[in-house]
Amino acid sequence: MKRMMVLLQCMLLTAFAAKAMAASGELQPQQWQPIEEIAIAGDIPEFRGMPISPELPVIDPVVAPNYLDALAPATFWSGMLTYSFFGMIAVLSLFVVLNGKSKLAGGFSGNKVDRWSGMDIFVHWLGGIACLFLIATGLIMGTGRFLLEPNMGASHWIGVINSSVSLHDMMAWPFIVGWLVMVIKWMPKQMPESCDLAWFGKAGGYLNFGSFKGQHPDAGFANAGEKLWFWTFAIGGAIIVGSGLVMMFPSLVETKDAANLSLLLHLVCAVILGAFAVVHIFMATVMSEGGMECMVTGKCDENWAKQHHNLWFEEVQKR
Numbered sequence: 001m002k003r004m005m006v007l008l009q010c011m012l013l014t015a016f017a018a019k020a021m022a023a024s025g026e027l028q029p030q031q032w033q034p035i036e037e038i039a040i041a042g043d044i045p046e047f048r049g050m051p052i053s054p055e056l057p058v059i060d061p062v063v064a065p066n067y068l069d070a071l072a073p074a075t076f077w078s079g080m081l082t083y084s085f086f087g088m089i090a091v092l093s094l095f096v097v098l099n100g101k102s103k104l105a106g107g108f109s110g111n112k113v114d115r116w117s118g119m120d121i122f123v124h125w126l127g128g129i130a131c132l133f134l135i136a137t138g139l140i141m142g143t144g145r146f147l148l149e150p151n152m153g154a155s156h157w158i159g160v161i162n163s164s165v166s167l168h169d170m171m172a173w174p175f176i177v178g179w180l181v182m183v184i185k186w187m188p189k190q191m192p193e194s195c196d197l198a199w200f201g202k203a204g205g206y207l208n209f210g211s212f213k214g215q216h217p218d219a220g221f222a223n224a225g226e227k228l229w230f231w232t233f234a235i236g237g238a239i240i241v242g243s244g245l246v247m248m249f250p251s252l253v254e255t256k257d258a259a260n261l262s263l264l265l266h267l268v269c270a271v272i273l274g275a276f277a278v279v280h281i282f283m284a285t286v287m288s289e290g291g292m293e294c295m296v297t298g299k300c301d302e303n304w305a306k307q308h309h310n311l312w313f314e315e316v317q318k319r
């Protein structure tokens with residue numbers, strides 16, 4: 001009887017193992033696509049490590065050779081996305097350890113100045129939170145195939161990549177609305193001023209050593225660093241939205257080359273905007289004492305306004 005039970009257990013185990021092996025045989029994206037594959041060659045699904053199913057209308061199936069030269073393998077883009085995002089976090093963390101934060105020289109005064117409206121705050125967080133989701137899911141889409149899938153196994157990876165792609169497509173819409181309203185509404189406040197070059201020359205007053213220490217360069221409503229972020233966000237955002245829409249609706253373009261160009265532009269802008277978004281969040285949360293309350297309450301401390309936006313504060317006083 002005991003022998004019969006052991007035999008039965010062995011048979012059951014063998015049956016389960018065979019079933020598991022058969023199932024894992026169905027889900028092996030890395031077998032379908034070798035890792036060195038050029039992202040362009042098989043359109044976006046292959047870049048994600050998904051089965052080959054060309055989604056683009058192949059009216060002109062010939063891909064110009066210069067496109068293939070310009071587009072590096074998917075591993076290159078995976079590295080670019082990872083290093084630009086996590087590398088920037090590492091560099092800024094090191095910077096704050098060596099340099100320290102930018103404190104308010106006179107401390108908080110307790111007097112508040114109106115800076116952003118309720119509508120400004122709403123659109124900032126609508127676009128900003130959507131952007132954070134886009135960065136997170138975009139990182140998974142661009143790098144997960146090499147960094148996550150080998151550690152989690154093919155069947156879990158399929159779930160992760162499918163949810164990331166859906167979330168990425170979903171978050172595009174609040175991002176587009178937030179981006180559009182922020183760009184149109186805030187553009188007049190972000191125009192170049194004569195004090196901008198001097199602001200860069202003094203590193204915005206954020207360096208706490210040598211002759212830079214204690215400097216508070218002139219700035220209007222937006223300082224030169226914020227303007228650089230705004231215009232990168234405005235122009236890079238336009239390209240990333242346009243190219244993203246082409247990938248979502250491939251029939252918007254006629255040829256495979258145009259679709260591949262969209263993927264290339266999307267990746268370049270993702271690298272730039274991802275790294276700059278890290279700088280922006282770091283400046284608002286860690287580096288600039290008193291900066292964060294602007295986008296929470298819409299008001300800033302009088303001493304923060306005097307130290308970081310003196311020309312704007314003088315104008316506000318005159319009103």
Ligand code: HEM
Pocket residue numbers: 115124127128129131132182186222226227229230233277280281284285291292293294295
């Ligand atoms: C946790 C994330 C974020 C925090 C804490 C944050 C914080 C802030 C703060 C405090 C300001 C106002 C600065 C001032 O009054 O001078 C601001 C402005 C701005 N934010 Fe964000 N932000 C975040 C994410 C984002 C993201 C992801 C985007 C892009 C979609 C974005 C786009 C902007 C733009 C374009 C401005 C106006 C330019 C500027 O003043 O720098 N923010 N943000």
